[in-house]
Amino acid sequence: MFPAPSTRAAHVLLRLRQIGALLPLVLPAPAFAQAILVAPQSVVMSSRDRTGTVELYNPSSRAAEITIRAVYGHPTTTPDGDLTLAIVEQPDSTEPSAAGFVDAFPRRLVLQPNQRQTVRLLARPPAGLAEGEYWARLVIAARDAEAPAPPTDSTGVTIGLTLEVRTIIAVNYRNGAQRTGVQLGELSASATSDSLVLRAPMQRTGTAAWIGLTSVKLLDASGAVVASQTMQTAVYQSISPRFTFARRGLAPGQYRIAVDMTTDRPDVTQSTLLRAPPQHAETTVTIPSSGG
Amino acid sequence: MRTARLAALAALLVLPAIASAQSATVAATATVVTPLVVTGTAGLAFGNVFQGVNKSVLFSDATSGRFSITGFGTSQVAMTFTLPTTLASGANTLPIDTYDVRSNGTNVTAGATALTVTSGVPVNANLVTGNLFLFVGGRVVPAVAQAAGAYTANIVLAAAYTGL
Numbered sequence: 001m002f003p004a005p006s007t008r009a010a011h012v013l014l015r016l017r018q019i020g021a022l023l024p025l026v027l028p029a030p031a032f033a034q035a036i037l038v039a040p041q042s043v044v045m046s047s048r049d050r051t052g053t054v055e056l057y058n059p060s061s062r063a064a065e066i067t068i069r070a071v072y073g074h075p076t077t078t079p080d081g082d083l084t085l086a087i088v089e090q091p092d093s094t095e096p097s098a099a100g101f102v103d104a105f106p107r108r109l110v111l112q113p114n115q116r117q118t119v120r121l122l123a124r125p126p127a128g129l130a131e132g133e134y135w136a137r138l139v140i141a142a143r144d145a146e147a148p149a150p151p152t153d154s155t156g157v158t159i160g161l162t163l164e165v166r167t168i169i170a171v172n173y174r175n176g177a178q179r180t181g182v183q184l185g186e187l188s189a190s191a192t193s194d195s196l197v198l199r200a201p202m203q204r205t206g207t208a209a210w211i212g213l214t215s216v217k218l219l220d221a222s223g224a225v226v227a228s229q230t231m232q233t234a235v236y237q238s239i240s241p242r243f244t245f246a247r248r249g250l251a252p253g254q255y256r257i258a259v260d261m262t263t264d265r266p267d268v269t270q271s272t273l274l275r276a277p278p279q280h281a282e283t284t285v286t287i288p289s290s291g292g
Numbered sequence: 293m294r295t296a297r298l299a300a301l302a303a304l305l306v307l308p309a310i311a312s313a314q315s316a317t318v319a320a321t322a323t324v325v326t327p328l329v330v331t332g333t334a335g336l337a338f339g340n341v342f343q344g345v346n347k348s349v350l351f352s353d354a355t356s357g358r359f360s361i362t363g364f365g366t367s368q369v370a371m372t373f374t375l376p377t378t379l380a381s382g383a384n385t386l387p388i389d390t391y392d393v394r395s396n397g398t399n400v401t402a403g404a405t406a407l408t409v410t411s412g413v414p415v416n417a418n419l420v421t422g423n424l425f426l427f428v429g430g431r432v433v434p435a436v437a438q439a440a441g442a443y444t445a446n447i448v449l450a451a452a453y454t455g456l
Binding site: 060083141143164267268 | 337341452
């Protein structure tokens with residue numbers, strides 16, 4: 001529809017300026033709040049360009065003290081199938097951690113109300129680093145930079161808890177050309193007293209994290225979609241998420257559950273999104289007539 | 293939807309200026325994505341307490357702790373609370389033994405659902421409407437001989453998209 005910006009540098013500048021200009025409109029400032037807005041939500045760096053940027057904005061009415069650090073982590077699932085973010089403070093050498101060689105500049109700063117700051121990321125990988133994708137999470141913590149008011153009554157006991165907020169974003173470093181893919185394992189579905197529960201094992205293939213979208217559809221015997229849900233999905237190694245559909249309103253009988261995975265992610269910078277062939281799998285589940 | 297319209301309007305206003313600044317005809321596309329924003333709206337304030345008398349702040353009280361999370365609609369967020377068990381005033385300490393964390397898609401305590409929160413363990417939430425509001429109550433247990441002073445500690449909320 002539109003011609004692309006002529007150079008990558010111009011494109012980066014354009015994005016930063018767009019984000020900076022849009023932030024006050026996207027997020028009206030609360031009257032008294034501690035917050036920090038971080039964009040983008042994921043940064044991809046490569047061995048060709050070992051730099052990245054993160055834009056910070058303080059939408060609140062009070063100064064914020066910001067600290068930034070890198071840790072190793074990636075999304076995974078609990079034994080019950082809940083997605084979670086696994087943070088490992090000290091990963092062993094077998095983990096593809098970029099936390100040890102990704103630095104943020106500055107790492108500490110104070111943002112005044114409505115102030116913006118660009119944080120530059122620099123990857124300094126060790127010599128001889130094997131090709132592959134290396135992962136880190138940037139933890140951006142914000143707390144009130146203004147000193148708390150002194151107690152008004154020095155003879156009594158006064159109690160108050162302050163708040164600190166942390167936004168965690170993904171930072172991936174690609175050493176060499178990378179490819180990704182995902183493989184859907186055997187689906188398992190069951191009916192509980194009030195729900196239909198699906199577990200969908202997902203195994204990443206290729207050399208880099210699979211970032212995409214999972215669509216799950218529940219179809220009745222006629223093939224009509226009676227319920228559906230989508231989930232933004234990141235498969236770094238392997239996960240087995242749980243999907244649940246309420247049984248309320250569903251007649252007894254057999255249903256088909258279809259799972260589709262694609263790398264369509266409009267919320268991710270398209271130039272860094274790795275494409276992969278779509279995946280599809282199906283299974284069936286029966287709602288017994290006796291209500292069990 | 294309102295946010296998206298605002299952002300789209302802003303993009304229309306901003307892009308021509310950028311193009312002209314580069315002294316060439318450059319049109320560009322921009323996908324505006326709602327960033328994840330974690331806000332600590334209000335601290336958990338117990339105010340003045342009496343020595344030896346426990347004091348609770350309900351999640352629905354005006355002085356409860358308040359957080360909000362704004363992000364991409366329909367996305368899932370992993371939240372990790374760090375809930376201190378001790379408050380400090382200099383070298384003196386005071387225990388806080390109970391927390392009650394509730395969440396709601398709108399900024400009202402009515403209808404808020406209880407979250408099972410363990411300090412340091414992620415708990416998930418779906419940003420169905422792009423917003424999530426969190427209310428934190430608790431109970432402090434001052435000793436009979438509790439030393440006078442202003443006791444404080446930090447409640448930390450860390451949030452991350454699970455799909456990135």
